Amino acid sequence: MKETGDRRQGTVLCLLFVYHKKYSFKETENRPLSPHLILKSMSLIKTDKVSYEYIRRDKDGAVEGINKAVDEIDLSVEKGDFIAILGANGSGKSTLAKHFNALLYPVGGTVFVGGMDTRDEEHLWDIRQTTGMVFQNPDNQIIGTVVEEDVAFGPENMGVKSRDIWERVIRSLKSVDMFEYRKHSPSRLSGGQKQRVAIAGVLAMQPECIVLDEPTAMLDPMGRKEVIASIRELNKTFGITIILITHYMEEAVHADKVYIMDKGRIVMQGTPKQIFTNVEELRGVGLSVPKVTELAFELRRRGVDLPEGILTETELANELCRTLSEAKHRKF
Amino acid sequence: MIRDITLGQYYQTESVLHGLDPRLKIIGTFLYIISLFLVRDIFGYAVAGIFLAVLIVLSHVPFKFMVRGLKGILVLLIFTGVVNVFLTPGEVLVSVWKFNITREGLKVGSRMVIRLVFLVIGSSLMTLTTTPNRLTDGLERVLKPLKRLKLPVHEMAMIMSIALGFIPILIEELDKIMKAQSARGADFESKKLSARIKSMVPILVPLFVSAFRRAGDLATAMEARCYHGGEGRTKLKPLRYRRADYIAYLVLILYFILIIAEGIIF
Ligand SMILES: Nc1ncnc2c1ncn2[C@@H]1O[C@H](COP(=O)(O)OP(=O)(O)OP(=O)(O)O)[C@@H](O)[C@H]1O
């Protein structure tokens, strides 16, 4: 009974996998590649008027409508940057992110990663190695049945020698503080731990940039803190470029630059301070500012003397103390 | 309850057999099964039986785990035994109604049963002493020659190991779905078969939907990590033969020669 159960599930997965392999081949189209040499010296990632459309088809395969998920986006990411991309549901964040490591190809415009045009088949593996990707659901991106084997998956695909793989696995696991769990089964780990294993799996490929697509969306507050701490650590100590896509404003506060997306376009960009000052504008695109900023905003509107763009609790506390003591002085 | 299902049937312990290379164990099991079909008489069975007994002792796996595999084929065992005992023509020993028990029948029947028992215990010995991961690795290497025939050996091994990893996740999901549907009044305990089958639909549909989504996500994640088939792929833990493996191969060959020689001489 037990055996047949296992076997049946195995077969189901086989079928699913084969099905997926068969139907997931990319549609490449014949646009001439851009001469990438000009841009070689420039940014790590650069997009030039990038657009992407999902084509909706009815059940006979006829085109029913076109869904423009990404609409002429220009952005550039420099080495060592910490970028945050925010936007309401369906604003095209994930679609954009998948362009950064050639999981999707632009319908219009060009994406350059390390100077390479992502549509250039020849560089596909270089591009995927340059920008690693961490996804939202921790369960759906873990491939190995033991932590260390999962982390080794990327280097194995790249054909790294066994001894070097070991070195990379150990180093990556240590840098996300998961080394002691290397012999564990991933299914027994907490969500935050699983995501850190996923990050280690990307790190083991020694990328220059890591794109994280809502890595904390399915985690509890503890797990969220762990993961964000790991990400910041990688950025600060190892200089790895981070592109963090998130719903949580608090996570974007530490970024060097924030992009706000709405309906496939970038509608705002700037430092967190610049962005979160525009509370009303953000509400307009279905976003809210960090709790602290919102509190400060409401206090300011009601006449409390506070500066714009307060992002952290410490800042708010300091400013409040200042205003309070000033008010006291005025009284006496 | 569903969560109690353990992965594969690996039995974790230290032993000579556990340390051996999976390729050796796969080939060894295969040869052992062939040898069971080569033996003709009681001496042959004795050799095969002693060989198996020695392996069981060496494996440090409690005997009851081996017998567990037999439960699954109990019906088959009884059926094989009974059919052979009653339907083999020969010297009649006892007559029951229209059926005769013959001397030849007893002989053939008992041999068939012993053969099946050895076969099942022999192969569960392999799965009990080898982790699923090493087993798939071994299988991939052993079956590599079949690639020439355009069989997707690497892909099959990959699918197997991924499936193994996903079993706990799917089981958890199944558990969740069943609880959710019970909360809505689904009846999984009903005596009526039709009601039971009907109650499976609202479980299987969401399970399949989520499995499809997972398969899609996983394929994307694998591609993002540079997966492009078995071509040029290296291994974190490559399979390497050690001295014990060569000795084991030698023992295996000696056993096989013994079985063949025994068949020729007697
Ligand atoms: N596979 C698909 N087929 C068709 N349309 C899609 C597909 N994936 C996304 N879309 C559509 O493209 C648009 C952008 O989706 P995308 O997933 O990029 O948004 P998102 O910003 O990541 O949203 P979320 O915050 O929910 O993750 C949405 O309108 C969505 O409906």
Ligand SMILES: [Mg+2]
């Ligand atoms: Mg998304």
